[in-house]
Amino acid sequence: MRALYGRLRALAVAFGLLLAAAAANAQSFDEALTGFTADSFSDTENAIGAVARSGNARAADVIAALQDGRLLFDPDGKKVYIKEKDDRIAEAATGQAVAGAPANLRPVRLNNRLRRAVEAALGGLSLFAEDPGRRFDAAQAVFKSRDEAALPALESALAKEAEPWVKTALAEARAAVVLNMSGASEADKLAAIPAIRARGDQDSVALLAGLPANTPPAVTKAANDAIASIQSSLEVWSAVQNAWYGLSLGSVLLLAAIGLAITFGVMGVINMAHGEMVMLGAYTTFVVQEVIRAYNPGLFGYSVVIAVPLAFAVSGSIGVLIERGIIRFLYGRPLETLLATWGLSLILQQAVRTAFGPTNRDVGSPSWMSGAFDVGQLNITYNRLWIICFSLAVFVGLLGLLRFTRFGLEMRAVTQNRPMAASMGIRTGRIDALAFGLGSGIAGIAGVALSQIDNVSPNLGQGYIIDSFMVVVFGGVGNLWGTLLGAFTLGIANKFLEPYAGAVLGKIAILVLIILFIQKRPRGLFALRGRAVEA
Amino acid sequence: MTGSPLIRALDRVGVVFLVLLAIIAVAVPLGNLLVPPSSPWHVSLYFVSLFGKYVCYAILALAIDLIWGYCGILSLGHGAFFALGGYAMGMYMMRQIGTRGVYANPLLPDFMVFLNWKELPFYWHGFQYFAYAALMVALVPGLLAFVFGWFAFRSRVTGVYLSIITQALTFALMLGFFRNNFGFGGNNGLTDFKDILGFNVQSAETRSALFAASVITLGLGFYLCRAIVASKLGKVLIAIRDAENRVRFLGYRVESYKLFVFTLSACMAGIAGALYVPQVGIINPSEFAPGNSIEAVIWVAVGGRGTLIGAVLGAILVNYAKTTFTSGTLAPYWLFVLGGLFVAVTLLLPRGIVGTAEHWWRGRGPKTRGNGVAPAGVADPHPAE
Numbered sequence: 033m034r035a036l037y038g039r040l041r042a043l044a045v046a047f048g049l050l051l052a053a054a055a056a057n058a059q060s061f062d063e064a065l066t067g068f069t070a071d072s073f074s075d076t077e078n079a080i081g082a083v084a085r086s087g088n089a090r091a092a093d094v095i096a097a098l099q100d101g102r103l104l105f106d107p108d109g110k111k112v113y114i115k116e117k118d119d120r121i122a123e124a125a126t127g128q129a130v131a132g133a134p135a136n137l138r139p140v141r142l143n144n145r146l147r148r149a150v151e152a153a154l155g156g157l158s159l160f161a162e163d164p165g166r167r168f169d170a171a172q173a174v175f176k177s178r179d180e181a182a183l184p185a186l187e188s189a190l191a192k193e194a195e196p197w198v199k200t201a202l203a204e205a206r207a208a209v210v211l212n213m214s215g216a217s218e219a220d221k222l223a224a225i226p227a228i229r230a231r232g233d234q235d236s237v238a239l240l241a242g243l244p245a246n247t248p249p250a251v252t253k254a255a256n257d258a259i260a261s262i263q264s265s266l267e268v269w270s271a272v273q274n275a276w277y278g279l280s281l282g283s284v285l286l287l288a289a290i291g292l293a294i295t296f297g298v299m300g301v302i303n304m305a306h307g308e309m310v311m312l313g314a315y316t317t318f319v320v321q322e323v324i325r326a327y328n329p330g331l332f333g334y335s336v337v338i339a340v341p342l343a344f345a346v347s348g349s350i351g352v353l354i355e356r357g358i359i360r361f362l363y364g365r366p367l368e369t370l371l372a373t374w375g376l377s378l379i380l381q382q383a384v385r386t387a388f389g390p391t392n393r394d395v396g397s398p399s400w401m402s403g404a405f406d407v408g409q410l411n412i413t414y415n416r417l418w419i420i421c422f423s424l425a426v427f428v429g430l431l432g433l434l435r436f437t438r439f440g441l442e443m444r445a446v447t448q449n450r451p452m453a454a455s456m457g458i459r460t461g462r463i464d465a466l467a468f469g470l471g472s473g474i475a476g477i478a479g480v481a482l483s484q485i486d487n488v489s490p491n492l493g494q495g496y497i498i499d500s501f502m503v504v505v506f507g508g509v510g511n512l513w514g515t516l517l518g519a520f521t522l523g524i525a526n527k528f529l530e531p532y533a534g535a536v537l538g539k540i541a542i543l544v545l546i547i548l549f550i551q552k553r554p555r556g557l558f559a560l561r562g563r564a565v566e567a
Numbered sequence: 568m569t570g571s572p573l574i575r576a577l578d579r580v581g582v583v584f585l586v587l588l589a590i591i592a593v594a595v596p597l598g599n600l601l602v603p604p605s606s607p608w609h610v611s612l613y614f615v616s617l618f619g620k621y622v623c624y625a626i627l628a629l630a631i632d633l634i635w636g637y638c639g640i641l642s643l644g645h646g647a648f649f650a651l652g653g654y655a656m657g658m659y660m661m662r663q664i665g666t667r668g669v670y671a672n673p674l675l676p677d678f679m680v681f682l683n684w685k686e687l688p689f690y691w692h693g694f695q696y697f698a699y700a701a702l703m704v705a706l707v708p709g710l711l712a713f714v715f716g717w718f719a720f721r722s723r724v725t726g727v728y729l730s731i732i733t734q735a736l737t738f739a740l741m742l743g744f745f746r747n748n749f750g751f752g753g754n755n756g757l758t759d760f761k762d763i764l765g766f767n768v769q770s771a772e773t774r775s776a777l778f779a780a781s782v783i784t785l786g787l788g789f790y791l792c793r794a795i796v797a798s799k800l801g802k803v804l805i806a807i808r809d810a811e812n813r814v815r816f817l818g819y820r821v822e823s824y825k826l827f828v829f830t831l832s833a834c835m836a837g838i839a840g841a842l843y844v845p846q847v848g849i850i851n852p853s854e855f856a857p858g859n860s861i862e863a864v865i866w867v868a869v870g871g872r873g874t875l876i877g878a879v880l881g882a883i884l885v886n887y888a889k890t891t892f893t894s895g896t897l898a899p900y901w902l903f904v905l906g907g908l909f910v911a912v913t914l915l916l917p918r919g920i921v922g923t924a925e926h927w928w929r930g931r932g933p934k935t936r937g938n939g940v941a942p943a944g945v946a947d948p949h950p951a952e
Contacts, residue, residue: 302727361914366727367641368913371868374861375909382902498738498857501731536742543739547715547732550724 061091062125065112068098068140069105076140077149081181084153092157094124099150104137113137152177156185159202164195171201175235178212203227208239211255214246221251229258233409237262269409274527280416282523283423284485286516287478289500289507290427293515294471296504299447299464301359302370305377306500307493308384309351309472313343313479314488315384318393333398336480343476351472355465363464377493385490395483419481426477431512433470443467502546508553522546581793584876585786592782596775612771617890619778619846621883626785626839628866628882629875630832633792635864636873637801638828639808641726644733645836646860647740648708652837653844653854654744655707657757658691659700660768660845664761677759678752688750697764704841705834712833713826720822720829725811734857741855756851763845774846781842785879788835792875795828804828862905868912871919880921 060082067079080098083091093114097103102115103124112124113133121133142150155177158170167189174182186206193199207224210216216224228236240255240262247255288310295303303309317339324331324338331338354376362369397415404413434440445453446463454460479492486492499522507518522542529538577585595618598610627649634640661676670680674687693699715736719729747753766773795801806814807821815821844850853859863882870881885908892901912919918926 358910358914367730368917370641370727370730371861371865372910372913375865375906375913378902378906378909380906382899382906386899498731498735502735505728505731536746540739540743543735547718547735550719550722550728550732552722 060085065094065124066110068103068112069107069110071105071107071138071141073141073143073146076142077146080146080149080153084156084185090125090127092154092161093127095150095153095157097124098140098142099147099154101139101142103140105140106134106137108136109134112140148179149181152179152181155179156182159185159189160192164198167193167195168198168201171198171205174205175201175208175239178208178239180209180213180215183209183213200230204231211239211247211251212244214244218248218251221248222254225251225254225258229262232262232265234266237266266409270531272408273410274531275524276410276412278524278527279420279520280523281526282520283416283420284482285496285499285503285523286427286519287419287423287481288475288496289503289515289519290423290430290512291471291474291478292500292504293507293512294430294474295468296501299467299471300366301363301468302366302373303354303359303468303471304370304374304497305354305380306373306472306475307495307497308377308380309347309475309493310479310482310496311384311488311490311493312347312350312380313339313476314395314483314486314492315388315393315479316343316346316476317480317483318388318395318488321396332396333400335396336398336401336484339480339483340477343480344473345476347476347479348469348473351475352465352469354472355468359468360461360464377497381490381493388490390490392487392489395488397484401484415484419485422481426474427512427516430474434512439463439466502543506546506549577790577793577797580876581789584879585790588782588786588789592779592786595782596779599771599775612774615771615774615778616846618883619774619781620843621886622778622781622785623839623843623846624863624866624886625879625882626781626788626842627836627863628870628878629785629788629792630835630839631863632867632870632872632875632878633795633835634828634832635867636875636878637796637808638804638825639811640825640829641730641864642733642829642832643730643857643860643864644735644737645832645863646857647733647737647855648712648833648836649840649843649863650740650744650850650852650854651708651711652704652840653850654751654757654840655694655700655703655837656841656844657760657850658694658703658751659697660760660763661757662691662695663763664759667761668759676752676757678747678755679750682747690750701841705837708837708840709830709834712830716826716829720825723822734860737855737860738857741852741857744852744855752851754852756849756854757844758849758851760845760848768845768848777842777846781846784838784842788838789875789879791835795831796875800824800827865905865909865912867919869908869916869919871922871925874919874921874925877919877921881919884920 064079064082067075067082070076080095083094094103094112097114104113104115104121105111106113111134113130114122114124114127116122116129120129121137122129151173155170155173158166159174159182161167161170171186171189174186183206186202186209190199190202190206193202204227207227210220210224211228225240228240237259240259243252243255288307291309292303292306295301295306317336320339320342321332321335324335354373358372358376359369362372401415401418402413404411406412434444442453442458442463443466445456445458446460446467450460453463482492482496486495503518503522504515506522507514507516525545526538526542529541532538533541595610595615598608599612599615602609604611627645630648631642631645634642664676666673668677668680670677672680675684679687694703715733719732724732743749744751744756745754751757760768762768763773763777766776768774796804803814803819803824807819807824811821840850840854862885866882866885867878868881869885870879871877885905888904889901892898892904916923
């Protein structure tokens with residue numbers, strides 16, 4: 033009943049407004065404009081209100097000009113002009129440029145109170161804008177300002193609105209105004225609370241917690257109930273948010289670690305230069321984008337797609353070179369391998385620093401990877417979403433490669449029993465080189481993805497190497513599923529610890545937890561069993 | 568080889584080395600303080616503080632060689648123990664500044680006043696006494712190594728796993744010390760030291776004394792390591808390095824041996840750090856950077872792991888090269904050299920300089936096995952990691 037009454041009232045007001053506007057339109061607009069020529073603040077204020085109410089198409093331009101100090105008046109001729117952006121003088125009422133403008137034009141002065149009135153009027157005017165996005169923004173602005181003066185405009189806008197999402201925003205804005213208006217009845221205020229509650233974000237909590245002092249107790253109680261329910265739902269959302277961030281971090285870790293899972297996990301080779309393979313992939317993306325910018329800017333949207341195979345080729349072939357040139361002489365001496373590859377990582381970093389300079393290079397995102405959308409209270413950016421999908425795709429692809437191809441079969445055979453594989457005619461040296469190239473190539477692909485979210489600098493890889501080793505050690509060596517689980521577990525655990533402990537302490541806590549975890553399961557979540565352990 | 572038990576642990580080269588150290592410990596400070604600058608025999612203050620620094624690095628290298636060369640534990644986190652010792656000494660010297668700081672607070676170091684702290688954190692108490700600080704220099708790294716090693720060795724974390732975990736340890740400590748609310752000066756670390764034991768840290772006399780103290784400590788450390796590796800304990804350590812499981816099956820408690828030598832090595836690293844800080848005048852969290860620890864390992868590898876003297880030689884040679892490179896026009900190429908050194912040493916010179924020389928000497932001379940200490944373990948084609 034109450035809601036119905038409210039709606040009827042709104043309708044009636046809106047109707048009245050429209051009628052009034054239609055009747056008085058042209059004449060009242062001109063009259064209102066002359067209010068600006070009086071050079072008194074109170075007249076100007078009345079004029080702002082009158083112009084805003086007139087419903088004239090020029091109203092928004094006039095008020096915007098006033099806000100920018102471009103609204104000029106002629107004290108003698110009692111006419112108002114607008115100085116356009118290009119310094120032409122136009123008549124305010126018609127927008128027609130005038131050739132011989134009077135010389136004694138003066139800007140209409142504003143004070144702080146008037147500036148607020150101007151803002152409210154502009155907000156009210158854009159409530160009727162053509163573009164639904166602008167109407168939505170205007171509704172949000174009113175929600176924040178809670179300006180009583182905007183109520184009539186809000187209600188008429190609400191009555192006209194066709195877009196459901198803008199309508200919701202308008203209803204929320206209206207509720208915010210009503211709750212803060214001293215003149216509104218208790219019933220109206222109570223009716224307004226559900227709209228705010230449905231909005232359910234931090235702003236709603238702030239609004240409900242900051243109701244004016246003379247609010248009736250029943251409303252305050254309802255507001256407190258709403259706050260409690262919003263906060264409990266916000267907690268759920270923040271958990272979802274953390275889980276999302278965790279998934280996102282986990283996917284990055286997965287990308288960085290999955291190549292390592294091949295070289296370290298499957299082949300037992302410690303590659304400290306793995307991070308540099310990632311870095312090379314990121315720089316490949318940079319080079320691809322530079323070439324595209326220089327020769328064919330239209331292809332920029334595909335730059336990342338083009339960079340993926342190239343990065344795989346660059347990092348992969350360098351990986352094969354490293355394996356053939358260095359690592360194969362060090363099989364069975366993992367500690368020496370570790371030192372040699374660390375040295376390589378220094379050389380690669382310095383080489384890139386020499387070639388590209390020590391500073392961050394700018395890698396752009398194609399349009400389909402930038403931007404974000406909201407799910408409830410959750411803000412999801414496209415690049416993170418793409419990276420999650422991409423890392424899972426790489427994982428599945430790698431799993432398929434190992435499981436279903438001849439190369440995968442041979443690689444697994446060499447891993448499980450090298451002499452036996454060799455006597456079956458598998459060229460183990462070639463498999464070693466290819467497997468190392470594969471792991472490095474995947475690191476290169478990871479670099480393409482990381483270039484979208486991280487700084488592309490020679491130190492890019494260093495930031496990931498310890499984390500990726502942790503993932504592989506935690507997940508268990510020699511098992512890709514362990515790497516997947518390890519990456520996401522560590523990613524999510526990291527993000528859930530961060531709010532309590534801060535980013536750095538959270539990271540330290542994770543490292544300590546891993547050290548303790550390794551006590552319990554020295555060979556990770558999924559340990560190899562049997563003879564392979566001591567091999 | 569015969570005679571008093573005190574020198575029984577040393578072979579001929581060891582005795583020569585110690586005598587050489589003793590001469591350096593006396594001659595260099597005298598050359599700086601007594602010989603006039605005009606004389607060609609004058610040792611500049613720059614040289615004293617530079618080589619004082621190298622000697623501290625050499626002690627660190629010795630500590631690493633003890634566990635890596637003789638027990639097969641490759642720690643990539645020894646820089647953490649070094650830095651912890653350095654911080655303990657730095658805390659002592661911070662407390663000595665007293666009212667001479669920028670804020671002239673008698674109790675709180677400048678950075679705490681700057682952060683608006685009202686009282687000294689509990690872990691800073693006692694550091695105004697040198698004896699306490701000197702104890703902490705060895706105790707804190709030792710305790711950390713003991714706890715860490717107790718967990719790691721008990722659950723048989725070995726080989727590369729241990730290396731990576733130690734690297735994570737120093738990484739975690741670096742992140743922690745970078746934080747302001749950790750209470751160790753955050754990013755800037757501890758610096759602006761005024762004096763140590765009442766002597767001005769800037770003066771030539773103090774620097775010479777610190778140099779001599781470092782060289783003497785190096786000698787003592789060398790003697791201690793030598794005594795350990797030549798004893799029965801040392802033979803067990805070498806056996807653990809070469810075939811850990813076999814030693815365990817023979818009834819030795821491998822983890823206890825490893826824990827002992829790891830803790831001792833961490834204490835040595837801490838002492839090295841404590842001598843280092845007054846000579847360079849600053850300690851900050853970048854000392855914890857994982858790269859530093861790995862660099863220290865390469866000193867040992869260059870000199871020759873499992874030779875002790877090689878570790879000392881490697882530390883001084885590599886750091887001298889680093890200074891030469893990074894202070895000239897060749898600075899951008901230093902990382903190429905360092906990286907190349909890692910690769911070249913592991914591929915071409917796995918025994919290191921001293922190890923190779925020893926091997927060559929032994930191949931020429933009569934087939935004696937010295938005092939029974941095996942050469943570096945690189946000869947073993949199948950090391951049990």
